Amino acid sequence: MPVDDIFRYAMYFENYGRRHDARNATRRLSADHNALRCLSCAAPCAAACPFDIPIRDKLLHFHTMLTT
């Protein structure tokens, strides 16, 4: 999952007001990089993050924000 890209697109959307650009960038992600895949994943990313960022939950939230 391109976690850094999706977090960056969310930043464009939420912090820079670049909603159209953020949504277009999200649409260009391949199907393999769709955050909905996180729904069926055990989320090893959560244990790997040294800052305890809930990556799975954030990606799913960002997916909704960037695709609706």
Ligand code: SF4
């Ligand atoms: S839950 Fe985490 S490890 Fe699983 S696909 Fe999503 S980002 Fe990758």
